[in-house]
Each structure stands twice: as structure tokens, then as C-alpha cells.
Amino acid sequence: MDRVFIYDTTLRDGTQGEGISLSVEDKLKIAARLDQLGVAYIEGGWPGSNPKDMEFFQRAKSMPWKHAKIAAFGATCRPGLKASEDANLQALVQSGAPVVTIFGKTWDFHVTAALRTTLEENLRIIRDSIAFLKEQGLEVMFDAEHFYDGYKANPQYAKEAVLAAEQAGADWIVLCDTNGGTLPQDMLAITQEMVFTLRAPVGVHVHNDGDLAVANSLMGIMAGARQIQGTINGYGERCGNANLCSIIPNLQLKMNMECLPAQNVALLTETAHYVAEIANVTLRNDMAFVGHSAFAHKGGMHVSALLKDPGTYEHIEPEQVGNQRRVLVSELSGMSNIVYKAKELGLDVNRENADTKQIIENIKNLEHQGFQFEGAEASFEVLLRRAFGEDPVPFVLDSIRLIIEKRSDAEFTSEAMIKLRVGDQVVHTAAEGNGPVNAVDNALRKALISHYPFLGDCHLTDYKVRVLDEKDATGAKVRVLIETRNHQDSWSTVGVSANIIEASWQALMDSFQYGLLKHGQVETDPVEATEVASEAAATTA
Structure with a gap:
């Protein structure tokens, strides 16, 4: 050589x-x-x-x-x-x-x-x-x-x-x-x-x-x-x-x-x-060999071929350069994308199962509503685990109340009061923030941190809002993307609603649930499979 x-x-x-x-x-x-x-x-x-x-x-x-x-x-x-x-x-x-x-x-x-x-x-x-x-x-x-x-x-x-x-x-x-x-x-x-x-x-x-x-x-x-x-x-x-x-x-x-x-x-x-x-330069996702998308696959036919042999759509094995294969899920997804992602997560999935086909339809409907899972893989994993019979929700919300106040001589202030159940305990707390979403984030974190100290190491590193229906002006539907990071890795979640607080809450809930699930803080509980596929879209939306 x-x-x-x-x-x-x-x-x-x-x-x-x-x-x-x-x-x-x-x-x-x-x-x-x-x-x-x-x-x-x-x-x-x-x-x-x-x-x-x-x-x-x-x-x-x-x-x-x-x-x-x-x-x-x-x-x-x-x-x-x-x-x-x-x-x-x-x-x-x-x-x-x-x-x-x-x-x-x-x-x-x-x-x-x-x-x-x-x-x-x-x-x-x-x-x-x-x-x-x-x-x-x-x-x-x-x-x-x-x-x-x-x-x-x-x-x-x-x-x-x-x-x-x-x-x-x-x-x-x-x-x-x-x-x-x-x-x-x-x-x-x-x-x-x-x-x-x-x-x-x-x-x-x-x-x-x-x-x-x-x-x-x-x-x-x-x-x-x-x-x-x-x-x-x-x-x-x-x-x-x-x-x-x-x-x-x-x-x-x-x-x-x-x-x-x-x-x-x-x-x-x-x-x-x-x-x-x-x-301090963001590495382009589409950078050859080393980019996050260098070995990412989205089209259903491509993923179907990958399941048979990765060489069908990859010029080298990603591990040779220290990268990894990723399969994206979107409205272009087919059955193969779901099967591949489920296998990645260790979920037992049957390609011919009617529930699996229903999940694909639900995902496509969610994408039509404005959800985008290829940039929010953590939200997709939470959705997929629930759809295949696992419940990754370690806490249940009872209520949130937001107070936003502005006095003539001062800036806007935001306070969130939250009541939720963790196991058999009810937690009721409040927190302020420099905006309503920050106040909700702070209140949720404050309510959970005594039960899950792991959350003390997690923080939001990016928050993006995109207006989906500009013609509806201030009543337009928005998509919120949140990136969360701890000392080990990062993950992204998504929410969509005409109410920016609701969209942010969806993304925050997925972020907290995924972080706790991924890092072994909670165990998933089986739920009835018959309830799952039909409720997957509604639960996420």
C-alpha cells in the first residue's frame, strides 16, 4: 500500500x-x-x-x-x-x-x-x-x-x-x-x-x-x-x-x-x-462521510433495500469512518421505515400486522398536520414505543395555569403553576421564567427533579418556532422544535398547535419523557395493544 x-x-x-x-x-x-x-x-x-x-x-x-x-x-x-x-x-x-x-x-x-x-x-x-x-x-x-x-x-x-x-x-x-x-x-x-x-x-x-x-x-x-x-x-x-x-x-x-x-x-x-x-461552527448535516445525514435514509423503497443489504444504498459502511446509519420517518415513509426503526429500538414488530399499517397512516396524518419527525427523532421514538405497547409516561399532568402580566412601567413577567401526578404522589408547584415557555419548563423541571435528579443535568439548547399557515396571521398553526442536551448526548422533540404554548408543551413533554426513558430513569409499562395504534396520533397531537 x-x-x-x-x-x-x-x-x-x-x-x-x-x-x-x-x-x-x-x-x-x-x-x-x-x-x-x-x-x-x-x-x-x-x-x-x-x-x-x-x-x-x-x-x-x-x-x-x-x-x-x-x-x-x-x-x-x-x-x-x-x-x-x-x-x-x-x-x-x-x-x-x-x-x-x-x-x-x-x-x-x-x-x-x-x-x-x-x-x-x-x-x-x-x-x-x-x-x-x-x-x-x-x-x-x-x-x-x-x-x-x-x-x-x-x-x-x-x-x-x-x-x-x-x-x-x-x-x-x-x-x-x-x-x-x-x-x-x-x-x-x-x-x-x-x-x-x-x-x-x-x-x-x-x-x-x-x-x-x-x-x-x-x-x-x-x-x-x-x-x-x-x-x-x-x-x-x-x-x-x-x-x-x-x-x-x-x-x-x-x-x-x-x-x-x-x-x-x-x-x-x-x-x-x-x-x-x-x-464554534455548526457542521453541515450533509457533509460527506462525517455529517449527521451522510448515511440517513428516508424513502421507503431505499429502506426496504437496506433491510436486505446496506450496500444497496451506501457506498461504504458508516462505521468505517465512525458514523452511523439513520432511518428517517416522514410522509415518504413506508412499512420498511417503521420496521427498521422498531428493530433499532428492540421492539417486536410484524410487517403484516394491521396495527403497524395503522401507525404508518397515523404518522402520515401527523405530518399532514405539520409534525416533522425526521428532525425530532425523540418524539418519534416516544410515539413508536407507545404504539407498540409500551407506555413511556412516568408522570401525568393534572393542570397548568399561566399568569402573564405587564405593568405600565415594567416588562412582561411570566409565572407557571403546575399540578401533576408522579406515581401515587401529587406534586403542585410554581416557577417564573423570562417567557411563558421558559416558565412552564422551569415549573415542570421543579416538580419532577426530586423524583428524577437526572433532570438537573438536562437543559434546553435550542428552541425553534415555524409558522405553518402564514395566511392565518396570529391564528396560524406553529411547529415548535426543541433540542435538549445533557453531558452525554442531545435529542430533539416536536409539537404542533395553533397555540404556541400547547405546541411547546407537547415538545417539552416528549423531551422529558424521552430523556428519562433513554437514560434508564423509568421502565416502560405494557399497555393494551388494541388501544395503541388507534390512539397514537391523538396522544401525540
Whole structure:
């Protein structure tokens, strides 16, 4: 199996993406996780540009690195200046990083228009900069900036620039599609020629402005390159960088190229979500391989085939990248969706059972009313368990009273008074909130927490309201989606009503019931199967 070296630049190039900013602590945490994943190189930043990056390198020197080498990033020396006198190059040496990556101009247009120097002087600063860094005993990578555009404009000069880097002792020549506009066939042809021309090993660094960064990176490997530079989740300036979360499984699982220790590919989904969490960026559900929807199936015919063999609608096994299969339930669902979800929950279901068919009809009716279970799987599980003979309700509501008051000189205040039965006990309590839904949530939690201390660790993390019938104005039906989280996981529930408090109550009830059920706080009690299917829709609605 051929080896491909993964060079991660999330901590430098990734942070140039809009809305992404990482503290030193953030960068160290991500670097440690990338090392655990097994990448070959981790680019920590540009130590000559800011104190934060220099602090990262100082602290990284004392950390144990199992798989990765830490790389510092910078530029060639300035025109007219000796490399040994350039402050940025000296900062690279002082960083203590064993690997240094410097970029230099290979497009004649950039040399004259951006660098504002001669073509010959540019070759001189490439040679001198690399030779200086090699004299310090460092592994040196030359990032040939704008190489593909430069090659298309002036192939002779682009070649001269990378040959100058090679002759000066660069350990790697990395060809960069900096503007991200190269097409795959050009990437293949140009990279093949440079692999044939150069003695030094070749890498590729591709941006995603043409939405081709992953494809172009793989083309680079097919052409003979053996290093790929990219970022976790494709973070980066403009449209982003090559997404390592797609590149790695394509290389290792499909192209038979070793880029991580074999067992570590299964850490990919966890790593993608970890980095997104640290960067405070919501990971797209439809992200290939690692997204929440990457192996989600909705159509009834698809699920029917999956039950026979998952390979019918999945290009790899989700577990290979640490993800998992999900079957969604909606108005598009067939019998197979219900059977699959029931088996997931350990419920004994008969495909030919009339009650099972009735459940599907009830679900479709609920969807017609505005319920949406594919985004509220916890509500669906509560519904399904009840429909198959289990009652997950550990408490029963007697009454709720809401008082909403506004005085002329004050804001609105909300208070909820709740009376419910838990077992043979009646609990009667009240709580205030910054709105009626928050007051109801607080009162319900207050009433139950002495019986179920587990709820003290649960809190609402998202609350969404969507108006379903805009033409009805303030009398319109609304759908409420609630996300609840504890220290282990999160779950989503749904409610629909023309009354926003009622819709919120439905979602809250499902959230509390599911949390208690899922985490072993209550046991489900069998109910009469004949009562179940016909009442499932009415109970939820």
C-alpha cells in the first residue's frame, strides 16, 4: 500500500475562514486531536505574524507528539534582503518547529504585480530562503503559490521557480492551486509533468473556489503526488480548502493509499465534530462521510433495500469512518421505515400486522398536520414505543395555569403553576421564567427533579418556532422544535398547535419523557395493544 502524507493546516489556513477564530488553547486541543487521528504534519500557524502563534509553538515544544510533526508557516525573504537577515525567517527558526513551510511566488504575474520585483530576484529569494532554513537543520517544504495558474500563464518560469527550490534543498515541493479554479484534467496533467520533472517528492495544496478541491487533491495523488495539504471540514478563506474529512476516506478506503493508521479512520467523524465544536461552527448535516445525514435514509423503497443489504444504498459502511446509519420517518415513509426503526429500538414488530399499517397512516396524518419527525427523532421514538405497547409516561399532568402580566412601567413577567401526578404522589408547584415557555419548563423541571435528579443535568439548547399557515396571521398553526442536551448526548422533540404554548408543551413533554426513558430513569409499562395504534396520533397531537 502506497503512503500519502496528510498535512493539516486547519490551525493556520483554516482560521482564515470567515467566522473562525481559535485561541491558543483551542489550537493546542485541536492539534492533540489531530495527532490522535494520525496525520503526518500539523501546521500550527505563522510565528512571525502574531504573538498567539508564537505562543502555540512554544507550548507545543513540551507536548508529546505520537504521529505528527509540527510545522511553522512563513514566506520567503523579502526582495533585496538576505535570508539570514529576514525577521520572519528568523522567527520560523526560533519557533522550535522541526518542519518549516514557506511559500514563494511561481506565477510571473504575481512576481511583478504583487511582489514588485524581477523574475530573477524572485528565484534568488527562493534559493536563499530554503538554503538558510536547511542550514538550521530543518525539514523544509516549499509551497509553490499559484503554481497551476502560473504554469498555465508561463510554464517555463513556473518550472524554474520550483526547480530553484529543489536545488536549494527543499524536502517537499508542494504545488498550490491558490485561487482554486483549476479543473481536474489540468490538475492531473500538470502534476504528472512536475512529478516527472522533479526529484523531490511532490505535494498538492488546493482551494475550493470551483468546488473541486477534493477531486483535484485526489487527481494530484493519481498524478504521483504523495502529500496532500488540507483542513478538517474544509475550513478556509473564501470557499475553503480541500476537505481532509472527504480526502482521507477516499484515499484509504477506496484508493488503497495509507494516510492514517488503519484503525484511526474510524475516528474521523468524531474528529470532524470535535473541531467544529471548538471552532464554534455548526457542521453541515450533509457533509460527506462525517455529517449527521451522510448515511440517513428516508424513502421507503431505499429502506426496504437496506433491510436486505446496506450496500444497496451506501457506498461504504458508516462505521468505517465512525458514523452511523439513520432511518428517517416522514410522509415518504413506508412499512420498511417503521420496521427498521422498531428493530433499532428492540421492539417486536410484524410487517403484516394491521396495527403497524395503522401507525404508518397515523404518522402520515401527523405530518399532514405539520409534525416533522425526521428532525425530532425523540418524539418519534416516544410515539413508536407507545404504539407498540409500551407506555413511556412516568408522570401525568393534572393542570397548568399561566399568569402573564405587564405593568405600565415594567416588562412582561411570566409565572407557571403546575399540578401533576408522579406515581401515587401529587406534586403542585410554581416557577417564573423570562417567557411563558421558559416558565412552564422551569415549573415542570421543579416538580419532577426530586423524583428524577437526572433532570438537573438536562437543559434546553435550542428552541425553534415555524409558522405553518402564514395566511392565518396570529391564528396560524406553529411547529415548535426543541433540542435538549445533557453531558452525554442531545435529542430533539416536536409539537404542533395553533397555540404556541400547547405546541411547546407537547415538545417539552416528549423531551422529558424521552430523556428519562433513554437514560434508564423509568421502565416502560405494557399497555393494551388494541388501544395503541388507534390512539397514537391523538396522544401525540
